Amino acid sequence: MTILVSLYETLQxxxxxxxxxxxxxxxxQPHLTPQELKVLDKAAAxxxxxxxxxxxxxxxxxxxxxxxxxxxxxxxxxxxxxxxDPAIYNSYANIEAFINQVSPLIQKAVGxxxxxxxxxxxxxxxxxxxxxxxxxYNKKWRLLKRLEEKLLTFARETRKHEFERVxxxxxxxxxxxxxxxxxxxxxxxxxxxxxxxxxRSEFTIQGQQRAFDEICExxxxxxxxSGKAGWWAIAxxxxxxxxxxxxxxxxxxxxxxxxTLALQDIAAMLEDVWSYSxxxxxTMVVKAGNDSSTWNNxxxxxNKARDHWMHLIYALGMxxxxxxxxxGKVLRLMAADVVAWHYLTGGKLDPNTGVWNKLPLPWEVFNxxxxxxxxxxxxxxxxAGMDAEKxxxxxxxxxxVAAFRPTPQLVHGVTVSNPFLATVLKKHGYxxxxxxxxxxxxxx
Numbered sequence: 123m124t125i126l127v128s129l130y131e132t133l134q135x136x137x138x139x140x141x142x143x144x145x146x147x148x149x150x151q152p153h154l155t156p157q158e159l160k161v162l163d164k165a166a167a168x169x170x171x172x173x174x175x176x177x178x179x180x181x182x183x184x185x186x187x188x189x190x191x192x193x194x195x196x197x198x199x200x201x202x203x204x205x206x207d208p209a210i211y212n213s214y215a216n217i218e219a220f221i222n223q224v225s226p227l228i229q230k231a232v233g234x235x236x237x238x239x240x241x242x243x244x245x246x247x248x249x250x251x252x253x254x255x256x257x258x259y260n261k262k263w264r265l266l267k268r269l270e271e272k273l274l275t276f277a278r279e280t281r282k283h284e285f286e287r288v289x290x291x292x293x294x295x296x297x298x299x300x301x302x303x304x305x306x307x308x309x310x311x312x313x314x315x316x317x318x319x320x321x322r323s324e325f326t327i328q329g330q331q332r333a334f335d336e337i338c339e340x341x342x343x344x345x346x347x348s349g350k351a352g353w354w355a356i357a358x359x360x361x362x363x364x365x366x367x368x369x370x371x372x373x374x375x376x377x378x379x380x381x382t383l384a385l386q387d388i389a390a391m392l393e394d395v396w397s398y399s400x401x402x403x404x405t406m407v408v409k410a411g412n413d414s415s416t417w418n419n420x421x422x423x424x425n426k427a428r429d430h431w432m433h434l435i436y437a438l439g440m441x442x443x444x445x446x447x448x449x450g451k452v453l454r455l456m457a458a459d460v461v462a463w464h465y466l467t468g469g470k471l472d473p474n475t476g477v478w479n480k481l482p483l484p485w486e487v488f489n490x491x492x493x494x495x496x497x498x499x500x501x502x503x504x505x506a507g508m509d510a511e512k513x514x515x516x517x518x519x520x521x522x523v524a525a526f527r528p529t530p531q532l533v534h535g536v537t538v539s540n541p542f543l544a545t546v547l548k549k550h551g552y553x554x555x556x557x558x559x560x561x562x563x564x565x566x
Contacts, residue, residue, distance in 0.1 A: 289422030
């Protein structure tokens with residue numbers, strides 16, 4: 123059970139597929155056929171546990187929002203508070219509770235942060251029985267104002283990091299331990315497939331590795347044969363008509379509701395980022411001033427949520443609704459050097475860009491401010507020389523099977539063969555697009 127719990131914890135992490143495969147090997151080895159062992163060992167043999175170096179240069183955790191521990195720690199002596207552990211203020215609810223608890227001490231209204239209009243003057247403080255100097259009062263007032271600003275920032279950063287996870291592996295990280303661990307084969311498939319989904323993008327024009335590889339296929343086939351697979355759990359991150367066919371209409375409806383709510387939240391973030399980023403819609407090539415990391419993570423989350431939504435629409439036999447409502451994909455921003463590389467090798471602008479440019483912005487369609495339907499999407503795809511269904515614009519995206527390929531050590535997307543060298547290059551800013559600190563004995 124300890125290994126199974128550790129496997130569950132990888133859903134919140136960014137472990138290499140090789141390391142997750144090694145954990146799967148420990149759990150499943152007695153139950154695997156020789157052929158299945160051979161397939162799984164393609165990945166497990168490259169785990170850090172079995173390797174020479176024993177470490178990776180790449181972070182094994184997703185980024186998380188920074189809470190208000192620092193601000194609360196500063197507030198404790200200023201407000202003369204006792205029995206407060208600043209470390210617990212790494213959640214929205216706890217930060218909000220602290221603000222609501224402390225604000226009345228100086229009779230500050232939560233949300234009243236106008237420096238001129240919302241502070242109490244000397245007479246007002248005296249009238250309310252507050253024996254505080256102007257300096258002391260202002261210090262406390264400003265601190266609470268910063269805490270409220272921190273709360274808003276924390277909420278936004280939390281959403282951004284949630285969308286990063288959704289973009290990678292859907293809703294797998296939202297599964298509880300009991301649901302995940304109810305069936306061993308299901309747990310192993312979900313954990314390994316999640317690790318494949320979480321792989322970082324490579325700097326290439328050849329296309330990224332597909333997440334669903336031959337090991338995923340073998341593990342999913344075990345689920346199919348077992349007769350007790352947790353299809354509800356699998357459907358949270360791996361949507362296919364074959365998987366969804368195992369669910370009841372009620373379960374499909376529940377998932378459709380989850381993904382629709384996710385789309386609503388993602389749409390709001392996309393519109394916000396679009397409003398201040400001045401993105402070049404014609405080319406979708408990144409330029410100075412674009413919040414490209416937030417945009418690309420959120421666009422990825424939208425496309426993942428939309429793909430699951432589309433799968434569920436078809437699984438429920440509701441595809442006729444696309445005749446009235448069909449919101450499109452959201453394109454990521456592309457690095458100018460990658461685009462230039464495409465052109466140098468005889469390529470051209472991604473045809474999806476043409477479809478993107480001809481359709482209303484997806485969040486406007488989702489929110490009912492613009493109209494888009496199946497025919498509009500089909501026409502835009504036809505004009506761009508694309509198959510509307512095979513490209514995923516009008517039908518669920520199909521999942522192919524890729525051959526397993528070892529996870530590369532990456533420095534800003536560039537493959538580096540040695541993890542120690544990758545660590546050094548990353549430390550000195552190589553391939554980051556920023557000022558490089560030259561390698562020298564003094565700097566290492």
